[in-house]
Amino acid sequence: MSALLKLSGVTASYGASQALFGVDLEINEGEVLALLGRNGMGKSTTVKCICRMLAADGTLSFDGQDLSRLPSHKAARLGLGLVPEGRRCFRDLSVQENLIAAARQGDWTFERVTGLFPRLGERRGQRAGSLSGGEQQMLAIGRALMTNPRLLILDEATEGLAPVIRQEIWAVVRQLKAETGLAILVIDKSIRELRQVCDRATILERGKSVWTGSVDALTDDVTAGYIGV
Template sequence: MSLLRVENLCASYGASQALFGVNFTLAEGEVLALMGRNGMGKTTTVKAICRMIPSTGTVQFAGQDLHRLPSFRAARLGLGLVPEGRRCFASLSVAENLIAAARPGPWTTARVCAFLPRLGERMGQRAASLSGGEQQMLAIGRALMTNPRLLILDEATEGLAPLIRAEIWATIAALKRESGMAILLIDKSIRELAQVADSAAIIARGKTVWSGAMADLSADVSEQYVGV
């Protein structure tokens, strides 16, 4: 049984329609790469799943219809979001950012700091004083503190130096290996996605144009819909 089922998802920003039929499923413990060029609807899909924008179609999570729920209740079902642009609480300390998101479960402040040691070294620092890579780690740690069943990472490596990008990818691989949670990934790096993703769905012009096992994604399809 699928943990997340998205069927014929359509969404608009005012009078401008952005999604015209997005379809994919994600199982417990699976890592799915949501792929496509810039502006094709990936982040809009995430916003629709998380109930940040109105949408139609089917978005079913853990057997519940998310369209019936406000965003905060959808999140409480187990949606953990690492948003594009990080969006840490700049004036709060690292510790306060983590505590603000905490919900009961195995991911505690101590476990997050053990998993992301750099956060443990900076618990008293304000988020605004952290480097870009450290802020991204904080955004991941904050999402883990919600104890999600599904972790959504929207462009988690965007704008970071190569060494920091490699560290983020290592963190994602460790989460897959050690946590068993489902993960939905948006990123531009096909090579890194291929190393961690079990499956993929490609969006072009607001519609799913390909979905399947990551191992079955051909170079031709990748070049047609994802390559620059």
């Protein structure tokens, strides 16, 4: 079976400063992969390369198609759905307007998203900038789902949220895994929750993939060696 997303030997730079030195990762259809590493090790830069927001060298393919020469909007149309770090909702648009702004035809509709996040339905006419941080995160996830992606990328989706909201987000991720064929790439620091929802993990250190394995092999020794302070 060929991977839905494949990165091999990916390198990238910000001007004269090299950030990635050889990232390798694969995600199959319906699989949940954790991308781990300490702060500044290249996780968000890898996401930018996948979504074509940063130029990269090496192999980047999605469903057998070369991503490396595509602009970001064409990569998105292939089925990449990004929930960016920091949420980045359209603050002056309503909840409903945010959700339909990038909507594409498919199974994920406004009704289905508000079924997953009832609070968004209750606040459909409210300006996004007036929502709480947790509600904005739900909106960012819903907006990505409305593009009807084949791969959902969650970049620090629980960062800075209250514990009860974090658990609500994790419950949604588990539900998406159980009820859809969606592949999911998750960047997060919550190792305990990642172990419960992910199939495999890849760890980055200084812009390079240094460990890949099943979530069962993601032992305390592994996380202490590569992720611990």
